Amino acid sequence: MDRLKIDEDYLRDVMLELLRTPSPSGRTDAVMQIIGDHLADLGVPMRLTRRGVLRSTLAGETDDTSRAVAVHADTIGCMVKRLKENGRLEVVPIGTHSARFAEGAQVTVFVDDLTQIYTGTVLPLKSSGHNFGDDVDTQGVGWHQVEIRIDEPVTTRQDLIDLGIQVGDFVALDAAPQIVRNGFIKSRHLDDKAGVAACLAAVKALRDHGALLPVTAYLLVTIGEEVGMGATHGLDENVAELVAVDNAVVSDGQESREDTVNIGMLDSTGPFDYHLTRRLISLCEQHQVPYRRDVYRFYRSDAAPAIESGLECRAALVGFGVDSSHGHERTHLDGLRRLAELLTIYLSSPLTFGEWDEGPTGKLEDFPSHSVQPAEPEPEHTPGRHG
Template identity: 40%
Template sequence: MTNSKEIFTLIKELVSIPSPSGNTARVIDFCEKQLGGLGFEMQRNKKGGLLVTIPGKNANQHRMLTAHVDTLGAMVKEIKPNGRLKLSMIGGFRWNSVEGEYCEIETDSGEIFTGTILMKQTSVHVYKDAGEAKRNEDNIEVRIDERTTSAEETKALGINVGDFVSFDPRVQITNSGYIKSRHLDDKASTALLMLLIKAIKDEGLELPYTTHFLISNNEEIGYGGNASISPETVEYLAVDMGALGEGQSSDEYTVSICAKDSSGPYHYGLRKHLVQLAKDHNIDYKVDIYPYYGSDASAAIKSGYDIVHGLVGPGIEASHAFERTHETSLINTEKLLRAYVMSTITTY
């Protein structure tokens, strides 16, 4: 069984690679390099996601598991007359969650500039409404760490409309067993899938069914895992975060099994199978409903695939903002994933 130090190390590496949806080549390169020496069939789909296939005893019925490496981020919407940048969101976050955050701007040529995301009314010594002004795209701007006070000077740096902006993850691992960072959604689960693939190789495990692992790269914008699904696929399990908050049953210490999200109920038979596996293997779990949520699995269903779909993942506090989870949630998720890939497909 993988230890928490190994899990934390891989998560830290993943969150430290900027990968807003639409600009994920670097992190996919990293995943491909990490998994490339294992000898499994591996290919990139046309969207740029990474697909790893492990043959199983049964080649007529397949499984698919997915996690995504694309993250929230932004694009340069406008270069303002003062040389600062107006942003357009990538993914569903709120402006207040990135106020004061350090960021990187990547130009078309690959040059990186740093900056800070701020309200234009930040200084309380100048702006009477510094606290009350709306946190929105009209008031939020990027202060670039370069000597620029005009649109012309910013453009001369090579910064243009359409350049990607990524947020500093600020990753920290605590002595009390927490990892806190932006983009644990969904790089925490990506790390778990990568380590599971490695464990299957290292331990010589023979899977009961041919199993595909998709590291998708467009989930935050709704369509990362809705393709590259073989016609033999019976079950599709998205491995994403459990959403925490008031009224939720999930927490930072158990694996969350989703019963329903904004797309509707997940497959009841698969959900019961996952719950039974958790009970059989003494895995701490919670069943939950995520009211404002969608996954790669629900995207695949909406695309018309005739599959059984499910969703599990570690509980992530403060999703799409200042995220955190505990090592026990990661370990419980890893245990359930291992039990699942070795289990028998239920007749639904």
């Protein structure tokens, strides 16, 4: 089928709503409620696991074999480690990110009293040039070198206790999203809330056009990817293919771009499935979706915990380009739209190897070799060139 038109206003509005809803790993209930509400509005049935992972179902012509798209709603963040005698908070990171990029961040501190939240700022220990002079330029970088200043009249540890702040409280780095007139998006936590928005926009396009899927597809929204526990559960052995949607690294030495689809060939856990990866590349070329191939050295996605947990399926990674990932992030609406387009094409296409993938196991002589080509393109489409 031809690539479907993506509702860019919907994509943008959902993305901004998600970005403005804090969801550090371990405290994701609010954002998952929003995602669930959007899926319900689209008429897509869903279930939640005990841990809070959401699985929505797009029914296909058959559910004997299925496929899945996994994307995560949790973000990096912090947790209170110590209430300091000066009335400030010492924190540790949730997920892997540098205190270098946290300095100056506006934050929200969530306490056990759900009716009360506090705002603050991440500051280096030596934050006043008028007091410390040149020492502000030589202070080291690290989580032990920063503290959170709460926007309350507090000067002692007891003042913090009186507010109800405790060790173990979650701290969210405020996203502060901005969309520039030329389509660039600047915000914390584009990883992976922009990916969630692209997935929802793809689902909306499929529903709006009444697309008939060849096999049942699941959208799995996970809540622990940033701490290595993403797609660990929620899928069964009928899932033959899993495509993880996440950020793609835009940086010196990388091939990924902010305005294209980016297909991961390998990450820190190893190569992605040869056949499924090249199937996605083939679909990009057939439907003239600009794409890049890339390799990521210090990176893993929802695909890794899924395979490590024993899910027997092919796995691949498609990403939207993010500059300064886990820092001062930026992407582009063109890349998100193209990612959503690819997802609609992929979910509407046959499995890479339909007959073989009907079951989790098969005979050695029937296993597809590298010389076997993935499913043939539809005859009315002509190959395009990648961007």
